[in-house]
Amino acid sequence: MGRSFGIPEFLYLLKAIPWTLLLSLGAFLGGALVGLFIAILRIVPSRPVRWLAVGYIELFQGTPVLMQLFVVYYGIAVLYNLHVDAWSAVLIAFSLYSGAFLVEIWRGSIQAIPRPQWEAAACLSLSFPKQLWHVILPQAARISIPPTVGFAVQLIKSTSIASIIGFVELTRAGQLMTNATFQPMIIYPIVAGLYFVLCWPLSLAAQTLERRIDANLGIKKHL
C-alpha cells in the first residue's frame, strides 16, 4: 500500500495556502493597477480610446479566466519565443482578469453617488478634480468596499484555476496529495474546507459592511 493521509500530508496542504493567498493578493494589487488604468481610459475625451476600454472590460468579463490564462501562458511563449514561468503567467493573467471586474465595481460605486452631490460641490466652485477627490471619492470608496471584498473572495476561489497550468497552490497541492495517497474522498473535502476557512470570514465581513453602509446612507434596499 502507498501512503495514507496523515499529519504530514495535511501540513503539506497547509503549506500551499500562502501561495494561494500570495497569488490572490498579487492579482488583486495588479488588478487594481489595471483597473485604475482602464478607468482613466474610460473617461478620456477620445471616443476610440473609451471604446477600447469598454472592449477590454467586455472581453475579459465575457471569456473564461482559464482561456485568458492559456493565452497568456502559451501565447507569450510562442509569440515572443520567451519562456514564461507559471508564477508570472498566472500573476499577469489574474491581474488582467481582476482589473476588468474591479474597474466596473468602482465605476458603479461612483455612479451610485447621487447627482446633487456633484452639483453641490460645483456650487462651492470646486474644480472637477477637487469635486472628485474631496466630495465624490470619499463617499464612493465606502460604497465600494463590500463589493470589492466580495470580489476578493471570488478572486481567491478563481486562483484555484492556476493549478491547471501546474502552479502549486492549494488545489494543486490537493491533486498532488491525491496522486500520492489515492484518497480523494478525504483530501478534496479538506481542500474545500480550507478554502472555506479563507473565504467565509471575508464573505461575512462584506455582508456586515454592506448592511452597515446601507443603514448609514438610509438606503432602503430595493432591487
Add this chain to the structure above:
Amino acid sequence: MNYAFRFNVVWDHFPELMNGALLTIELSATAMAMGLGLAVLCAYGKSAGPRPVRWLLAGYVELIRNTPFLVQIFIFYFSLPMIGIRLTANSAALAAMTINLGAYASEILRAGIEAVPRGQVEAARALGLRRLQIFRSIIIFPALKAVYPALTSQFILVMLSSSVVSTISAVELTAVTNSLQSTTFRSFEFYFVAMGLYFAMSLGFRASLSVIYWAAFERSR
C-alpha cells in the same frame, strides 16, 4: 516578434471546435434550467420550511459560495466514486454546475423575495390563496423579474466557468482546444479562436436570455 500565424490549421479543425462549443452550450443551458429550478426550491424551503431545513439550506449556500468551483468538480468526479457514486465526466460536470448555480441563484433570488412588499402577501392571503399559489404568483414571479439582470450575469458566469470542467475530461470547448493545440503545436491560434468562441457564446446567451425575459415577463402585458 517573428512568429508566423497559421490560422488555417484552426479552420481545418473548426468542426471539432464547434462540437466542443456545442457541448459547452448544452451543459450550460441544462445547468441554467436545473440550477434555477434548484434555486426556486431552495427559496421555497427558506421561506416556508421548518427551521432545520432553513439552516441546512443556508449551510449549502455558504458552503458552495465560499469554495472554488474547480474543487467542487473534483469532489463530484474523484471523491464521490469512493463512496460508490460513479458519475460520467459529463454528468459530474452537469451536477457540479447545477449545484453551484443553485446556491448563487438562490442567494440572488432571496434579495428579490425580500423586496416583495409584505402587504401583497397579506392581501393574497386575505383573498384566500393557498400557500403554494402565493409563493408562485405573488412572490417568485415578481422576484424573478426583479433580479433577472443579476441572474443573467450569474448564468453567463456559469457558462464561462464550465471551461474548468475540461480538467475532468468532459470534452467541451476548452478540452477540445487543449487536445488540438497539443497535436498541432499552434497553441496561440487555437486559444485565440476558442476565446473568441467563448465571447460569442456569452453574447449569444445574453441575447437569448433577454428574449426569454421578454417572453416570460413582457409579452403578457
